[in-house]
Amino acid sequence: MSVREQGQPAWLTGPGGAVAWLLQRLSGFILILLLGTHLLLLHYGGDQQLAFASVTVRLKTALFIVIDTALLASGLYHGLNGLRNVVLDWGLSRRAAAALTTVLWIVGLFMTIYGATALYSFWSGRGVFGG
Amino acid sequence: MYAWLFHRVTGLILVFYIILHIFVIASVNFGGGSFDATMRLLTSKPFIVIDLLLVGVVLYHGLNGLRIIFFDLGYGIRNQRSIFWALMAVGTVIFIFAAYESSKLFFRA
Numbered sequence: 545m546s547v548r549e550q551g552q553p554a555w556l557t558g559p560g561g562a563v564a565w566l567l568q569r570l571s572g573f574i575l576i577l578l579l580g581t582h583l584l585l586l587h588y589g590g591d592q593q594l595a596f597a598s599v600t601v602r603l604k605t606a607l608f609i610v611i612d613t614a615l616l617a618s619g620l621y622h623g624l625n626g627l628r629n630v631v632l633d634w635g636l637s638r639r640a641a642a643a644l645t646t647v648l649w650i651v652g653l654f655m656t657i658y659g660a661t662a663l664y665s666f667w668s669g670r671g672v673f674g675g
Numbered sequence: 676m677y678a679w680l681f682h683r684v685t686g687l688i689l690v691f692y693i694i695l696h697i698f699v700i701a702s703v704n705f706g707g708g709s710f711d712a713t714m715r716l717l718t719s720k721p722f723i724v725i726d727l728l729l730v731g732v733v734l735y736h737g738l739n740g741l742r743i744i745f746f747d748l749g750y751g752i753r754n755q756r757s758i759f760w761a762l763m764a765v766g767t768v769i770f771i772f773a774a775y776e777s778s779k780l781f782f783r784a
Binding site for chain 1: 686689693694698700701703706708709710711718726730733737741776
């Protein structure tokens with residue numbers, strides 16, 4: 545039976561649905577603050593050059609590493625969980641839904657780690673893969 | 676209904692974009708020169724226009740998302756239509772500011 549047939553959205557009634565629902569609102573609110581700061585500072589603030597030299601200076605500050613890591617993780621969580629909500633509304637079997645959740649967690653964790661390597665490259669002043 | 680549909684469409688654009696954005700910024704993993712070359716491409720005229728469109732997508736999704744949070748907390752259920760349009764007005768003002776900033780970059784690029 546498709547989870548959709550139970551009357552409420554699948555993403556809400558499925559396993560962990562209420563927690564995912566709450567975290568989606570929470571991460572959304574956090575993103576309004578963090579993404580607002582990110583856009584203002586990087587594109588409408590002083591640093592419009594977006595060059596390695598200037599980004600490296602900013603990312604030497606611990607606060608920016610914390611902010612950017614939080615932005616990375618909350619952005620990926622919100623985006624991939626949102627994608628999950630959309631796909632689950634098509635009506636998937638429980639098995640397919642569980643597989644989707646696993647795949648999205650792997651993608652999210654990989655992208656968080658890969659994004660963190662970029663932050664590390666800026667912080668250390670040299671590319672982790674060379675250059 | 677359309678607000679809901681548009682929220683989903685903009686959300687899908689943004690999740691695709693965040694993955695792309697991480698790979699693009701991670702060009703720094705191949706060194707500062709690689710990052711700067713990538714940024715030179717992405718600050719060219721076509722990308723300034725695309726980025727402004729992206730700002731519009733972010734504004735819609737963020738402001739409508741704020742309305743959803745209010746709604747779920749039990750605020751503004753009766754007048755959600757006017758709240759929606761008030762937030763869109765705020766979004767339009769911010770977008771005009773962004774468009775002005777983008778136009779300066781556009782004519783410099």
